[in-house]
Structures are given as structure tokens and as C-alpha cells.
Amino acid sequence: MALPSHIAAAPASTGSRTPIYALVGNPNCGKSTLFNALTGLKQKVGNYPGVTVEKKVGTTYSQHGQPITVIDLPGTYSLAARSPDEAVTRDVLLGRRSDTAQPDRILCIVDATNLERNLYLVHQILDLGRPVILVMNMMDLAAQAGLNVRVARLEKELGIPVIACEAVNGKGLVELRVAMSRSDLPLARHAWDVPAPIAPAVSELAASLVEHDRKQPLIARAEALLLLTDQDSVRVAGSTPLSPRTTEILHHWQKRWAAEGTDWAGTLVNSRYEAIGQLASDVVLRAGTVGPTSSDKIDAVVTHPVWGWLVLGCVMTLLFVSIFTLAQAPMDWIGTHTALLADWVKSHMMAGDLRDLLTDGVIGGVGSVVTFLPQILILFFFIGLLESTGYMARAAFIMDRLMGRVGLNGKSFIPLLSSYACAIPGIMATRTIEDPKDRLVTILVAPLMSCSARLPVYLLMIAALLPNDRVSLGAKVGIMLLMYTLGTVGAFGFAWLFKRTLLKGAPPLMIMELPPYRLPGLKDVALQMLERAGIFLRRAGTVILGISIILWFLAAYPKAPAGATPTQQLAQSFAGRAGHALEPVIKPLGFDWQIGIGLISSFAAREVFVSTMGVVFNAESSEENTAPLRDALKAARWPDGRVLFTPLVCLSLMVFYVFAMQCMSTIAVVKRETNGWKWPVFQTLYMTGTAWVLSFIVYQTGHALGF
């Protein structure tokens, strides 16, 4: 059997520089799976400077063992970008980013079960005039769907290597690697003429791009086409702006077309689809009509108006039960071992400030945040699993209508849900939301969902509020649920408010593909989970470490006279003084300066409130066993002898923690995701302001009613 041309002769790539391949494709076409299969653990995940889009670069090797760089670009349906992710894909391919070298070659991956739609992007990419290798993924699923995709025919028509592939099973990878190793990849035989009436505009703009923006002629033509037909194009930081002359020409033609009232953008898409339709009719043979697929059958239940909600409810319950039960043991382990580490340091170092800084500041501060790593890992594992099987898109579909009522779309559901575990992964998950205003609103309200760090505070307050022996478990669970509901209602309420005032925008529109159901790719899920964990740990090692040291300093200085107890030391430290200074502000909420210290220190992480109360009231207790601390809290008094922790104060404090932005890590993440301090500062002010007002209402109303 004769080998296809691109495999038969594979001379080694020459040249001293490592060749750069860009990997592009539609969302859900198996791009990440192929990237992982090609590069394995040789990946580097970062960010494109100035824009919060993940930059994934990996190394693979040619058949001759030479390294090849692969950039995994965000999935997109078109080069006419609608979101920052898509804008990055467009800009890298067009060589507009100074931080990323323009790729030498392009690996275009398509889903064989839906060739026409996938070929649209390929059609635009072929315009770029770079060597392209087409990877036809999911050939097995296409065969199951009764489609006979004639790969050789497509290869002949396009004149570029086309590799049949099943990335999940690793099939076709050898052939792909051989094709990637070729030094003489052909350019596409891509005969496509732009519609005659717009040709003069394309030529003029392309000429200007060559002359004034120093673009290569082929890329210039593709870019001219894109500029002329791109509606409201998204620009992101790091993208080189157009020269004034090119901008002038572009505006001239856009104005002229607008005056003529012709929709060239639409005409161009239709004209590409016409060309693709002809190509696909030659390449894809359908073996009669096939009945409903297994995905259709599953969808009949999963997207059903009644069963769909039931399935979603079960999945969410399972997710939460797992987060709160499976994570417990590893969290305890981390807690115990950070304590052991601190003890070990204590026993091996001379007593002094440096030792205290290491044990209380560094190990204690970072440890208290790293404790949440197991929960975050489990959350990401589940999210990865749900994405990989295709269920996540269904959850967004089911929730879309409900979210629409507050002005958000279904894609905000997952970030908000994740925020119940921790707002950090929740905020990071907002990257899939295309509309920048919807994304910002989701980021602003996400920390209102009660995260797991609030749990210890709720537990302590409920314990102080309701003594074990007198109140049923039901009442405790009821109060806990009330706090979760309060946060959720607050999040939806503020989303509604922001979408109508500050971030007014068009009603959200969702156009989302529901991928076919698949068995989860555990390797991909695990890789994604580890990546996220790495990002979280890096943050713990930098920002959180810094703030922990500052908080330690505030609690350790100035020094109390020798022989002072930890309680006395804290009372006269900067933190204690700040607590005193804060007292007039928090007194109307029922809090004294000692609670004020807790509010300040729990800025590191909310659950630090519990340990701070332990130090303030000089009670040895742990998060699991709050009994000694509970008794200490009960014994606490105002200077005039009144009880400090009355049930009303406990309730007021819980309401405060529901709404207040008591988390430095979240602020750091919001700063990163919004590229500046404006939004995190606004968020802290509005959340803490709301917390103050609501606690004030609770305490003062309760007080007036005689509680």
C-alpha cells in the first residue's frame, strides 16, 4: 500500500531555531487532549501579559528527536473574536503580540462528526498563508454516526496533510508527529476569491498593512478581510495597534458600506460556507439516516424540564458532599503537619522574633490558606470531570433561564457554584464568560457565596449561640442554611443591581454548543487539576506569604514587657490598638475591640478568626473542638459587666461574615483578573459596607426588640 505523500518522505526539519506550531480549533473538538498527548508533562502554563488569558506552551519532539514548540491557543469558532480568549488566538496567529512569536506552522484540529462547522475556522486559517496540518479528530465517533469521512479526498482538495486521529486513544499521533517533522510542508491549494464588490477594499487595506504595519502580503490580505468584516472587534492588552493610515482606510470603507446598507460581514460568512459546503459534500458520505444518538437519548432526560433539575440537584449534592467529606482527612493532615512543622522549628531555633515570624507568620499564615488545597483539588477534579463528559454545558443550559432573571447567563453558574467551596477557583472560572460586563458582575458577586472558610466561624458562633445540650441539631442546621441562603440571595440581588446600574449592558445572550457525551479523559482531568493546584500554591507562596508576614508583624509589635501573656501581648500590639481604634465603628454592631482584632486578623483567611479569638480570650481550642473557646466566649464581658457574646451579637457577627470581604487572597485574585486595583477596592467597599449595614440592622432591631 502506498503511503500518503506527507508520510512517505519525511526529511528532517532543518534550521537552528526550534519550530513553533500553533494548535487551533473549535471548542470541544479535543484540542486539549491532543495538546496533552503531544506534550505530556512538558507544559508551561502562564498568562498572556496584561490580559487574563491562559498561555499554554509545550514541547514535543520530531521523529528525529528535535524539539518542537507547541502553543495551545484558546478554542474559537472564528477569527472574528468575541471574547478576550478568542482575541488572543487571533492576535497570535496574525503576529500582533510582541510577547509571543508568530507561529511558523499551524496545527488545525477539527471534529470529524461536524466537519462543515469546523471547516469554517480552517477556511479562515488557510487564508493566513502559513503551512497548515489538518488533524481530523473523533473519526471513531464519525463512523458511529454513520459518516464516512474521506480523508485522502480532503487532503487532495486542500493540498495539505490531513491526519485521521482519535486523540483520546492516541491513534494517529505517530502520523501526526511524522507530518510535523517535515521541513517542506506545502502551502494550501486554497482557491477562494473574496466576493468581487469588496475586493477593492481588501486590496487597498492589505497594501496599507504591508506598507505601514510591516505585515507579510498573505497575512495582510487575511487581516484586511477580517478587519473589514469584524463586528465590534475585541481588542486586548498586548495587541499591537494599527497604524493611523490603515485605520483611516478601514474607517473610510466601513462608513461607505454602512451608508450603502450592505451587510458584507454576513455575505462573507455565507460565501465561505458555500465553498465549504461544496468541499464537504465531496468529502463526507452519509450512510442513510441514523436514529437518535446516545447523546440525544441522555439529553432527553438531562435537559428535561423536570428530570433535568433533578439530575442537576443530584450532581450538585454529590459535589458538595464530596468536597466536605473527602477533603476532611487531607485537610486535617495538612493542619496537623503544619502545626508539627511549626513545633519542630520552635524546638530547633532560639526563641526570638525570627522564630516567631517563621512559626506564627509564615507557617501559620500560609498553612491556614494551604489547608484549603484538598477542597480546591476535589472541586477542580469534579469540574474537570463534568466538563470532560459534556455535562457542564447542560448545567449551564438548565440554569440559563434562572440566571437570566438577574441579568446573567448560564455560564455564570459554574463560577458561582465553585465559590461555595472557595471564591478563588470561582473567580478563575469566570474566564469562559464572553461578555466582559457579565464576567465582571460574576467576579463581583462570587465572594458572597458562603465559602468553606466561613464554616469554622459559623460553627463557632452557632456553638456560642446555641449550647449543645439545649438545642436540637435541626436548629443549628437551620441557622447554617439561613447563612448560606443569605449569601446566595445577596449575590443574586447584587448581580441584578449591578446589571441595571453600574454595568448596564444588553440582556445576556448565550449561544453555546452542547458537545456529545463522552467518557471522561482522566489524564486530562488530572493534568488540569494539577495545573490549578500549582497556580493556587504559587499564590500562597507569594501574595499570601507577604500579607501573612505583615499581619504577624501587626500582632507581634510593639512588644509587651517581659512575662506578658499572649493575650496581653496581642492587646497592646498594633493589631490590638487597631482593634481599639476600630471599636467606635463596630460598637453599633455589638462588637468590642477584641472582636475587632479578630476582624482584622481574619483578613488573612476568614477561619483565622477562630484562632485569633483563642489567643484573645486565652483559650486553648481547635477548629474541631470549640468547647473551651465557647466557654471562654460565654465568659467574656464588656467593661461594665454586660455579656459580650449574646445570641444577638453572634447572629450579627455571622451576618457580617456572610457579606464582608474578609479575604486577602480573593482580593489578590480579583486584582489579577481585572488588571487593576479599581474593582477589588470597589468590591471590598461594597461588600464590607453591606456587611456593616446589615449587621447594624440586625443588632439594632434585635436590641430595640429586647433581645
Added chain:
Amino acid sequence: MNPTREPFRPQRMRLTELPNGATGRVCELAGQAEVCQRLREMGVGESIIIERVSGQGTLLCHVSNTRIALSEGAAQHIVVELIRSAR
């Protein structure tokens, strides 16, 4: 005398008005230009056959070999002519 017969005209409606289970042919995309552009790019262009599978408000539709979820606002942009009623 035979009255002149009206030529057959398929019923035109917005996708939001098409009943669940019915199939239509897209005859026009009307509304925000960016939304129309994205719909076209995702394969929901003029003359495409679209089946409304389920949903109220947010719709689940079948186009070619894919399922697409469209929120009400997006579905409003799509004008179809009925070619097969709900089974």
C-alpha cells in the same frame, strides 16, 4: 370559474415561536449584527435546517450534527419557516 389559487407559502416565525419538536429552515437573521455574525459562523446561517428540541426561554436546538443552546434573546434573531410540525 376557478378562483386563483394562492401559492403555497410556508409559515414564517421567529425560532422562539416554533413549537418544541418542530423543524424549520432559517430564512433570515435579524437583530444585533454581532449576534447574527456569530450565529452564521457557528453554522446557523440562512437556508440551514434547524430543529427545536426542547426548552422554554433557553432553547435546545439541533443544527446539522450538533446541539446548540440558545438563550431567548439569541433565538429571537432567527426567523424560520416551518417545514415539519412537531411529531
